[in-house]
Amino acid sequence: MEIPSNIPPTNPAKPLTRVISSILVHQGKFLILKRSILVGSFQGYWSCISGYREENEQPLETALREILEETQKTRASLTLLKSAGPFYSEIPAVIFESHWFLFDSEDKDISLDWEHDEFKWIKPAEIGKFKTVPWLENMIKILN
Numbered sequence: 513m514e515i516p517s518n519i520p521p522t523n524p525a526k527p528l529t530r531v532i533s534s535i536l537v538h539q540g541k542f543l544i545l546k547r548s549i550l551v552g553s554f555q556g557y558w559s560c561i562s563g564y565r566e567e568n569e570q571p572l573e574t575a576l577r578e579i580l581e582e583t584q585k586t587r588a589s590l591t592l593l594k595s596a597g598p599f600y601s602e603i604p605a606v607i608f609e610s611h612w613f614l615f616d617s618e619d620k621d622i623s624l625d626w627e628h629d630e631f632k633w634i635k636p637a638e639i640g641k642f643k644t645v646p647w648l649e650n651m652i653k654i655l656n
Contacts, residue, residue, distance in 0.1 A: 518599055526607045530565035532574045533647070534613040535655060536585065537593070538620050541633040542652060544642065545582070548629045558632075558642040560651065571597070571611035579615070583631075584623035591616040594655050601647075610647075614655040 536543040544558045563578035565571065572595070579585050597611035622631050634642075636652050 518597070526602070526605070528609055529606050530571075530609045531562060532565060532571050532578060532611045532613065533560050533562040533651060534575045534579055534615060535560045535652065536579070536583070536590070536615050536617040538617045538633060541635055542639075543583075543617070543622065544632055544634055544639075544644070544648070545624070545628040546630045547645075548627055551627050554645050556643070557645050559645040559648060571595075572613070575611070575613045575615075582625050582627055585617060585621075589618045591618075596654050612651055612655055 544560065547554050547557050547559055549555045561575075561578050561582050563574060563581070565574045566577075569577075572592070576587050576590070579590065580587075592613065593616050594614040595612065597609075599610045599612070601608045601610070620633055624631060636656055639649050639652060
């Protein structure tokens with residue numbers, strides 16, 4: 513998948529959906545999570561932490577909220593290393609505005625919620641061994 517554009521699409525007829533994606537890293541290994549059958553898309557694929565931005569919520573606030581919801585990691589256990597975006601990608605029904613974040617995690621302790629079935633800490637070079645969501649490999653390249 514190509515890297516999404518940082519130029520907003522000019523189709524005002526499509527709704528804009530604001531999302532964030534975050535990767536946690538610990539001692540050079542990245543956290544990937546396997547999406548459960550209960551999520552709306554990409555069931556069974558490996559991904560990162562992601563979610564929709566709430567009204568009046570800043571991207572970093574969304575990232576920290578989603579990390580807490582999906583892994584039980586608190587803000588105190590994380591250090592923001594890098595952010596990127598917004599990026600824009602378009603599908604037939606919607607335009608996505610994405611912000612990406614990379615956080616250092618002080619430990620590897622994870623408690624999953626219903627959105628994921630399992631997790632792994634992997635080296636960036638190992639990502640090709642997994643069936644991942646289309647944007648994950650490029651996201652790792654941009655943030656790493």
